[in-house]
Amino acid sequence: MTQHHQFDPESADGRAKKPRHKKHQNQSYGERLAADQTYDARNTARSEDRKPVKGYRSEQPRADRGQRSDERPRTERTERPQYNRDDRSRYNRDDRPQYNRDDRPQFNRDDRSQGDRPRFNRDDRPQYGNRNDRPQYNRDERPQFNRDERAPYRRDDRSQGDRPRFNRDDRPQFNRDERPRFERSEKSYRKDERVYSNDRRDAQVEQAVDLGTVAEDNQFAALGLSPRLVQRLARDGITSPFPIQAATIPDALAGKDVLGRGQTGSGKTLGFGLPTLMRLAGGRTESRRPRGMILVPTRELAMQVHDALEPLAHVMNVSLKLIAGGLPYPKQIDALRRGVDLLIATPGRLIDLCEQGAADLGAVEIAVLDEADHMCDMGFMPAVTTLLDMTPPEGQRLLFSATLDNDVDKIVKTYLKDPVQHSTESGQASVSTMEHHLLVIEPAHKQSLTAELASRDGRTIVFVRTKLGADRIATQLRDRGVMAAALHGGLTQGMRNRTLDQFKDGSVPVLVATDVAARGIHVDDVGLVVQADPPAEHKDYLHRAGRTARAGGKGAVVTLVLPHQRRGMMRMAETAGVKAEPVRARPGDELVTELTGGSKPSGFPVKLPAPKPQRFGKGGGGRGGKRFGNNRPGRGHDNRGGSGPRRTGNGPRRTDGKSYQH
DNA sequence: AAAAAAC
Numbered sequence: 001m002t003q004h005h006q007f008d009p010e011s012a013d014g015r016a017k018k019p020r021h022k023k024h025q026n027q028s029y030g031e032r033l034a035a036d037q038t039y040d041a042r043n044t045a046r047s048e049d050r051k052p053v054k055g056y057r058s059e060q061p062r063a064d065r066g067q068r069s070d071e072r073p074r075t076e077r078t079e080r081p082q083y084n085r086d087d088r089s090r091y092n093r094d095d096r097p098q099y100n101r102d103d104r105p106q107f108n109r110d111d112r113s114q115g116d117r118p119r120f121n122r123d124d125r126p127q128y129g130n131r132n133d134r135p136q137y138n139r140d141e142r143p144q145f146n147r148d149e150r151a152p153y154r155r156d157d158r159s160q161g162d163r164p165r166f167n168r169d170d171r172p173q174f175n176r177d178e179r180p181r182f183e184r185s186e187k188s189y190r191k192d193e194r195v196y197s198n199d200r201r202d203a204q205v206e207q208a209v210d211l212g213t214v215a216e217d218n219q220f221a222a223l224g225l226s227p228r229l230v231q232r233l234a235r236d237g238i239t240s241p242f243p244i245q246a247a248t249i250p251d252a253l254a255g256k257d258v259l260g261r262g263q264t265g266s267g268k269t270l271g272f273g274l275p276t277l278m279r280l281a282g283g284r285t286e287s288r289r290p291r292g293m294i295l296v297p298t299r300e301l302a303m304q305v306h307d308a309l310e311p312l313a314h315v316m317n318v319s320l321k322l323i324a325g326g327l328p329y330p331k332q333i334d335a336l337r338r339g340v341d342l343l344i345a346t347p348g349r350l351i352d353l354c355e356q357g358a359a360d361l362g363a364v365e366i367a368v369l370d371e372a373d374h375m376c377d378m379g380f381m382p383a384v385t386t387l388l389d390m391t392p393p394e395g396q397r398l399l400f401s402a403t404l405d406n407d408v409d410k411i412v413k414t415y416l417k418d419p420v421q422h423s424t425e426s427g428q429a430s431v432s433t434m435e436h437h438l439l440v441i442e443p444a445h446k447q448s449l450t451a452e453l454a455s456r457d458g459r460t461i462v463f464v465r466t467k468l469g470a471d472r473i474a475t476q477l478r479d480r481g482v483m484a485a486a487l488h489g490g491l492t493q494g495m496r497n498r499t500l501d502q503f504k505d506g507s508v509p510v511l512v513a514t515d516v517a518a519r520g521i522h523v524d525d526v527g528l529v530v531q532a533d534p535p536a537e538h539k540d541y542l543h544r545a546g547r548t549a550r551a552g553g554k555g556a557v558v559t560l561v562l563p564h565q566r567r568g569m570m571r572m573a574e575t576a577g578v579k580a581e582p583v584r585a586r587p588g589d590e591l592v593t594e595l596t597g598g599s600k601p602s603g604f605p606v607k608l609p610a611p612k613p614q615r616f617g618k619g620g621g622g623r624g625g626k627r628f629g630n631n632r633p634g635r636g637h638d639n640r641g642g643s644g645p646r647r648t649g650n651g652p653r654r655t656d657g658k659s660y661q662h
Numbered sequence: 663a664a665a666a667a668a669c
Contacts, residue, residue: 063664165665297666297667298665298666298667299666324667325667325668325669327667329669346667346668347666348666348668349667349668350668351667351668352668352669353668355668374666376667377665377666379665379666379667380665380666380667383667389665416665416666465663465664465665466664467664480667488666489665489666489667490665490666490667514664514665514666514667515664515665515666516665516666518665536664536665586666643663
């Protein structure tokens with residue numbers, strides 16, 4: 001191949017290609033905005049620089065163009081008899097008789113349309129010739145609509161004038177606490193129960209009437225919780241606290257800092273949730289200054305905690321708000337401005353809102369860190385400390401974690417004062433209803449074995465190492481007739497929610513997930529966890545395994561181990577306290593069928609169920625630019641656009657193809 | 663080492 005002197009605008013002016021959005025963790029939102037604008041300015045200037053070079057090719061004599069002429073042998077060229085460029089007689093450019101450019105009589109640009117056309121000559125338009133002379137809308141001088149001063153749309157002020165309708169607080173009926181049934185939170189809490197039978201309603205009314213009595217031996221009452229909370233819990237049949245709750249709640253209620261260690265699924269959510277609600281109840285929250293904050297590592301977990309606490313917060317008259325990425329800003333900002341007592345948040349979005357001034361953590365009396373060991377992973381740590389630094393140091397802090405290693409320890413030392421430590425279990429797999437299997441397999445068998453294991457009846461979670469792997473294995477499973485869907489952080493929040501919902505309601509019985517689903521996520525009746533890729537470390541093993549055998553149910557954990565992973569896996573199992581002998585396995589083995597109950601993949605490809613009834617003709621036929629769905633490169637998958645290596649993590653993007661060294 | 667968490 002010969003080399004071409006291709007014009008490359010980027011290298012021509014000596015500038016390397018720069019990414020439009022260069023991210024820096026220590027840049028604030030505003031700073032990045034400014035950087036973007038300077039980038040735009042520079043970019044415009046650059047395109048002007050380029051202009052003189054335009055036409056580069058044709059303006060240079062052929063001889064100067066070097067290698068180009070080598071492409072075809074010159075001799076061939078000169079030997080061609082006719083149509084030598086200069087001899088062509090017809091249509092010689094200069095002889096053409098008509099319309100020399102300047103002589104054309106009519107349609108001279110400036111003359112036309114002056115006569116009878118009534119419309120504006122371009123330059124005669126009276127207004128705003130010079131961009132800068134426009135009198136109004138100078139950005140900085142706009143008198144009104146200063147964000148904070150907008151008069152008419154202040155939530156609290158509107159509707160005062162002539163509107164006859166109820167001012168929010170004046171509504172006479174439905175005193176929040178007295179509505180006997182069909183409370184909003186009740187409904188959302190019981191999302192899974194779509195049908196309200198009469199029996200059910202009657203039962204609820206009866207219970208509502210019966211609110212006064214709590215069983216004498218209700219142990220939650222003994223912990224010092226408000227009767228309202230105890231009643232509300234009892235209504236859901238929660239009358240005896242789990243060990244971790246019994247241990248931590250009294251200390252947390254006493255205002256001490258608490259360090260809680262417990263297995264996932266041991267009831268930590270209530271362990272920190274109840275004392276938090278107790279503390280916040282009855283207080284007054286100023287606009288944008290929440291008094292409580294619960295930090296969790298993933299959005300799914302945030303939603304889960306939010307949903308679990310909502311009905312309880314409701315009876316305590318505590319307002320709470322889910323603050324997480326992937327959800328619209330306005331509602332979150334609005335809620336903060338109105339004043340919300342308790343935030344349940346993922347770190348990124350909360351920092352963002354603080355930078356925007358939408359939230360101020362200076363009034364936080366009680367801060368909770370859930371899954372702290374995960375929150376202290378490399379890269380997650382700065383966000384967590386940033387947030388904790390914004391809360392007043394004299395506030396109460398609760399920290400819950402499955403393990404206490406180096407980084408968690410650092411947080412504990414820095415942010416907790418004389419913490420009371422409670423650990424209910426050793427951080428080991430001690431659930432007796434859980435069985436563990438290590439299958440040593442050939443690499444070539446991994447796919448079919450995964451499919452066999454996953455084709456069982458009941459819910460199954462397949463864990464894989466990477467996002468790409470999750471997508472791939474889910475597709476492979478569907479191709480083999482196993483209804484499976486992928487769940488990982490590269491999907492839009494909508495997809496993540498949908499997939500999790502489908503998994504919960506049973507329409508998709510197999511979830512192929514990265515470690516995003518390993519911690520804290522609770523789904524009932526997951527009978528089998530398959531680790532198609534072994535976990536990276538023993539903690540991950542325990543977290544993944546913890547998705548099954550929950551609440552006393554039975555469950556099995558099967559790990560597929562390639563021969564070269566065997567040694568590492570054995571060490572990991574030992575550290576995790578898992579007693580399992582590695583067994584060689586091939587597709588069709590008795591052990592495998594035993595685990596799966598004998599069902600086999602059909603081999604006929606299946607398709608994911610349609611998520612929702614389709615809405616047609618949105619706004620008259622337009623489809624809002626989503627014609628290809630969200631699940632494709634360049635859309636939704638936040639880090640999958642274009643070519644090049646797939647990005648992982650949310651850290652600053654590096655452009656030279658190398659990765660950051662720690 | 664990957665994944666997670668902000669547009």
